[in-house]
Structures are given as structure tokens and as C-alpha cells.
């Protein structure tokens with residue numbers, strides 16, 4: 353009975369061209385990987401889909417630090433952080449991140465999590481108790497949405513970047529604790545939330561601003577501190593989640609906020625208390641990758657990323673103007689996430705498959721991740737791409753027209 357039920361659901365997913373499947377990366381790190389596709393064929397692919405924006409996953413110093421960490425601490429952490437899983441390396445990563453955010457959040461303290469997904473669930477469920485009300489941006493990441501679903505607080509949704517709509521909801525709220533929740537960089541659109549205006553709204557209505565900076569950390573700001581540095585923000589009302597699986601090139605996540613907030617998370621966040629701490633070798637390597645991210649190498653890579661972004665946008669804009677009947681649209685994005693909106697699900701998947709046969713991996717993103725009729729190629733750029741790689745992608749897209 354269950355199997356029939358699930359087979360029916362799978363057939364419905366297939367009928368809408370919404371089936372998802374995994375590929376197997378045999379070797380390599382983005383942007384060059386040898387990948388076995390769903391068709392069983394193994395190809396050398398030039399990847400435009402990794403979130404390893406600074407290319408740190410493949411940096412030799414990071415790999416060496418991982419080895420050194422494994423020699424010092426072994427493999428897994430063996431227990432949750434409050435039992436025995438919290439190593440010197442975990443402690444130092446948290447201290448380093450607190451230093452990064454000190455100019456932006458008074459009395460900043462960081463607390464580590466295994467993944468960004470877990471960190472988002474943790475912060476929203478711990479703070480979003482029955483006395484709170486949550487104000488959630490329409491295009492928030494699934495992990496933020498799941499956090500709001502698990503929280504006891506009622507949830508109001510405001511429109512994408514609609515600060516006036518948010519202010520109206522805040523004005524009507526009688527909750528003692530008001531939590532605004534937003535992505536800093538929207539993961540499927542690449543645009544940046546109007547954080548200064550959101551923070552002003554938080555200040556005017558005695559609310560707190562929870563910012564998911566998964567795609568801003570390492571990418572935005574002169575030193576790569578992310579969206580708060582990009583906008584020059586400082587307030588004790590800011591609560592930031594960052595993942596270390598994207599631009600930091602490893603894994604893990606953190607929440608950084610006023611020490612009272614993170615101190616409370618340590619007592620109350622079930623995802624922190626009841627889950628095995630991340631492997632200490634990974635934390636040990638994070639110390640190296642954080643240093644690289646903030647130093648000269650990170651700065652140079654951010655400059656290169658921005659030039660790749662400009663080159664890609666110019667190339668695709670010129671392509672679109674050569675083919676005025678095309679209904680493709682390049683999203684207005686100032687980040688390495690550069691979505692090309694195609695429209696139909698089958699259409700975007702056919703395009704992604706053609707590109708893959710040509711040796712380019714650009715994922716097609718379909719509903720419910722994006723709205724109906726707005727299926728897209730989610731192109732992401734990494735600092736380890738070259739200008740020739742970007743030319744290659746634009747030329748391949750032109751052959752698909």
C-alpha cells in the first residue's frame with residue numbers, strides 16, 4: 353500500500369518534469385570534476401554550480417590543515433558539544449568569528465553548528481517561542497522556512513524585499529518579541545536583501561533581525577565578512593547565521609549575535625544540545641580557510657569573482673540582444689549567483705542536459721524551489737573559474753538558442 357502510494361507520487365513528479373537525481377563526483381573539486389551522470393556516462397565537467405565561491409575547497413593549505421587536524425584529533429568528535437565534542441579547534445573557530453563580527457554586533461559571540469540548515473532551525477525555534485512573532489521574507493531559504501514551521505511563534509510572511517509591507521505588519525503586531533527573518537543574498541535569485549532598511553524597521557518597531565548570510569560570507573565586503581560589512585551595519589539587534597560549507601570550502605555553520613543571544617542558544621537550541629559536534633579536523637582546517645578568506649588571497653579572489661560576474665553578465669546580455677525573440681531573462685544579481693530564467697520545467701532541463709553533454713554542468717532549478725513558470729539555470733561563479741571558462745559557457749548557451 354505504501355509502495356503503491358509512493359509510486360503514484362513519483363509518477364506525478366515525473367509527469368511534471370520535476371524528478372531530481374544525484375550525480376556521482378568521482379574526483380576533483382569545482383570547477384573541474386569528473387562526474388558520473390544519471391545516464392551512466394562519466395564526463396569531465398566544467399562546473400557552474402558550486403557554492404565554493406572562493407575556490408578554497410581545493411586550496412592546498414586547507415587540505416593540509418585537514419590532515420594535520422585528523423592527526424591531532426582523529427576522525428569524529430564522538431559526542432555532542434556539551435558532552436565532549438567541543439574541541440580546542442571548535443573553540444578557536446567560534447572565537448575567530450566573534451572577532452570578525454565585533455565591528456558589526458556589540459558583544460558578539462559565535463556558536464558553531466554542523467550545518468547551516470541546523471543552525472537556522474536552532475536559532476528560529478529557540479528564539480521563536482510562544483511570546484514571539486516571526487516576520488519571514490517571501491523568498492527565504494527552505495531551512496529558514498522549516499525553522500518558522502517548527503517554532504511555536506506565529507508567522508507572518510512579507511513580500512520579497514517589501515520593507516513597507518514588513519513595517520505595516522510590525523506596526524500591527526502586539527508580540528513582546530518580534531523576529532524578522534531574511535536571507536542576505538537570495539539563493540535562487542542572487543539579489544541582496546535591503547538590510548539597512550530592514551534594520552531601520554527593526555529599530556523603529558523594537559524587533560530583531562535574523563540574517564542568513566550563507567551566500568554573502570566570504571563574498572561580500574572588502575574583508576569577506578559578508579553582508580554586514582558590505583552595508584557597514586552595526587547593531588545589537590543583528591543575529592547572523594553563516595554556513596562554512598560554501599565560501600569557506602569546508603562544512604559547518606555558526607550563529608553570531610550579542611553574547612546573551614548565543615549564550616541562550618547554548619542552553620536552549622535542541623539542534624546544538626542533541627547532535628554530535630562536527631569533526632574537529634574540519635574545525636581545525638576552518639581556521640586556515642577563514643584566514644585565507646579574510647587575507648590577501650581572499651581579497652584578490654573577490655576582485656576576480658566580480659570581474660567574472662561582469663564578464664558573464666555582459667556576455668549573456670549581448671547574446672539576448674542578438675536573439676530578441678528569446679524569452680530568457682538574466683536576473684538582476686550583483687553576486688556570483690547569476691540565474692538565467694528560462695520558463696518551463698522541461699525546457700530548462702533539456703537545456704541543462706544539452707550543456708552537460710557539451711561538458712558544462714549548470715543545474716536547472718524548478719518549482720517548488722522557484723515559482724511556476726520561472727524555472728532557471730542557476731549559474732554560480734567561483735574565483736577558480738577563468739575568463740576563458742566564462743566565454744566557454746556563453747558560447748555554449750549561444751549554440752543552444
Ligand code: PMP
Nearest residue numbers: 467468469493495539566595597
Ligand atoms: N541558507 C541558505 C540561504 C542556503 O543556500 C543554504 C544551503 N543551501 C543553507 C542555509 C544551509 O546551509 P548548509 O548547506 O550549511 O546546511
